Structures are given as structure tokens and as C-alpha cells.
Amino acid sequence: MFNNDLFRWNVAAARVAVSLGDVETQQRAARSALDLASSGPQLPRHPTVGLVSCDKKTLKWLGRLASDG
Numbered sequence: 630m631f632n633n634d635l636f637r638w639n640v641a642a643a644r645v646a647v648s649l650g651d652v653e654t655q656q657r658a659a660r661s662a663l664d665l666a667s668s669g670p671q672l673p674r675h676p677t678v679g680l681v682s683c684d685k686k687t688l689k690w691l692g693r694l695a696s697d698g
Contacts, residue, residue: 631679636665640687643694659694666691 639662646655666688671679 632665632668633679633681636662636681655694659691662691
């Protein structure tokens with residue numbers, strides 16, 4: 630799987646965990662998503678494949694979840 634797909638999956642998992650009140654899962658999913666957002670391209674000949682594209686609001690939200698749940 631590509632990082633952009635895994636990022637979206639982790640964002641969705643964090644949203645569900647917030648709805649369920651599962652702090653451990655929301656922190657883990659948010660940290661994973663942030664790690665994926667900071668990674669570079671996955672294929673050297675295709676510099677945009679796998680790159681995460683995300684707005685600042687979502688990144689801030691993930692940062693808050695990752696730090697304190």
C-alpha cells in the first residue's frame with residue numbers, strides 16, 4: 630500500500646476512535662498518520678506517488694490527538 634492510502638486509513642481510524650472514546654487507538658492512529666505525512670515519495674522515478682496531501686487543519690487535529698488524545 631502507498632503512504633497516502635495508509636494515511637487516510639489512519640485518519641479514519643482516529644475519527645472512529647474519537648467517536649468511541651478510545652484514547653489509546655486515537656493516539657496511535659494519529660501518530661501513524663503524522664509519520665506518514667512527513668515521509669517522502671516511495672518510488673524514485675515517480676516523485677508524487679505515495680505522497681500525503683493534507684490540509685493544515687487536519688494535521689493540527691492529528692497533532693492534538695497524538696499528544697494528549
